[in-house]
Amino acid sequence: xxxxxxxxxxxxxxxxxxxxxxxxxxxxxxxxxxxxxxxxxxxxxxxxxxxxxxxxxxxxxxxxxxxxxxxxxxxxxxxxxxxxxxxxxxxxxxxxxxxxxxxxxxxxxxxxxxxxxxxxxxxxxxxxxxxxxxxxxxxxxxxxxxxxxxxxxxxxxxxxxxxxxxx
Numbered sequence: 001x002x003x004x005x006x007x008x009x010x011x012x013x014x015x016x017x018x019x020x021x022x023x024x025x026x027x028x029x030x031x032x033x034x035x036x037x038x039x040x041x042x043x044x045x046x047x048x049x050x051x052x053x054x055x056x057x058x059x060x061x062x063x064x065x066x067x068x069x070x071x072x073x074x075x076x077x078x079x080x081x082x083x084x085x086x087x088x089x090x091x092x093x094x095x096x097x098x099x100x101x102x103x104x105x106x107x108x109x110x111x112x113x114x115x116x117x118x119x120x121x122x123x124x125x126x127x128x129x130x131x132x133x134x135x136x137x138x139x140x141x142x143x144x145x146x147x148x149x150x151x152x153x154x155x156x157x158x159x160x161x162x163x164x165x166x167x
Contacts, residue, residue, distance in 0.1 A: 025084075025086065026084075026086055027083065027084035027086060028084055028085040028086060028115065029083060029084060029085070029126070030085070030126065031085070031119060031122050031123055035119060036067055036119075039119075039141035039142065039145075040141055040145070040146070043139075043140060043141055043145075043146075043157060044068055044139050044141045047068065047139035047140050047141065047157070047159050048068045048139055050098075050159055051068075051070055051098065051137045051139060051159055052070075054098055054099065054137070054159075055070060055137065060072060062135075062137060065123060065124065065127075067123055067142075068139050068142070069120050069123050069124050069136065069137070069138060069139065069142060070136075070137040071124050071127075071128075071134055071135060071136050071137065072134065072135045073128065073132055073133070073134050074133045074134065074135060075131075075132055075133035075165075076129065076132055077128075077129045077130050077131020077132035077133075077166060078129060078130075078131055079129050079130020079131040079132075079166070080129065080130050081126060081127065081128065081129050081130070082114055082125055082126045082128075082130075083126070084114075085114045085115040085122055085126070086113060086114070086115050087113070087114055088111055088112065088113050088114075089111070089112060089114055089125065089166060090109065090110070090111045090166075090167040091107070091109075091110055091111075091112070091164050091165060091166055091167055092107060092108045092109060092110070092164070092165040092167060093105075093106060093107055093110065093162055093163065093164045093165070094106040094162065094163045095160060095161070095162050096160065096161045096162075096163075097154065097155070097158050097159075097160060097161075098137065098158070098159040098160060098161045099159070101161075102153070104150045104153040104154050105150060105153075109167065114126070118138070118142060118143050118144070119141075119142040119143075120136055120138030120139070120142035120143055120160070120162075121136070121138075121162070121164075123142065124136055125164070125166070128166060129166070130166045130167075131166060131167075132165070132166050133163070133164070133165045133166075134163075134164050134166070135161065135162065135163050135164070136160075136161065136162045136164065137159070137160075137161055138159065138160045138161075138162065139159055140156075140157040140158055140159055140160075143158065143159070143160045144156075144158070145157070
C-alpha cells in the first residue's frame with residue numbers, strides 16, 4: 001500500500017512540475033544559429049562589402065559584429081539591455097535604404113516584440129542599453145532578403161539603415 005501511495009504522489013508531483021513548465025515565460029537570449037546559416041552567404045558577403053564601402057565613403061566608424069551587422073551608438077543610454085528576444089521594446093525609429101537614403105518607415109513611439117522583427121534588429125539591439133540611440137547598418141539577408149517589402153518601397157536585396165532610439 002505504501003508503494004502505491006508513494007507512486008501516486010511521485011507521479012502527481014511530476015505531472016504538477018511538468019505542467020508548470022508551460023506557464024514559465026520563454027527566454028531566448030540570442031538568435032539561433034540555424035537562422036543565421038539559412039541566409040544566402042554569397043549575398044551576405046556582397047552586402048557586407050557594400051556596407052563597409054558605404055561606411056568608409058561617409059567617414060563612419062562602426063562597430064562590427066561577426067555576423068556582418070554594423071552599428072554606431074550615437075548616445076549611450078544607462079538602461080537595461082534586452083535580455084530575451086521575446087521581450088517587448090518601445091522605440092522611435094527611422095528606416096532608410098542605404099545609398100539612396102529613401103525613408104521607407106518611421107515612428108516616434110512604437111512597441112514590438114523583438115522576436116517579431118527583422119534579424120538585424122534581433123542581432124544588435126540586445127547589445128544596446130535602454131535609452132541609447134543607435135544606427136544599424138543591416139545586410140539584406142538580415143532584413144527582407146531577396147523579397148520586395150513595405151509595399152514596394154524596399155527593393156530586393158536592399159541593405160538598410162535604421163536610426164533607433166530605445167525608449
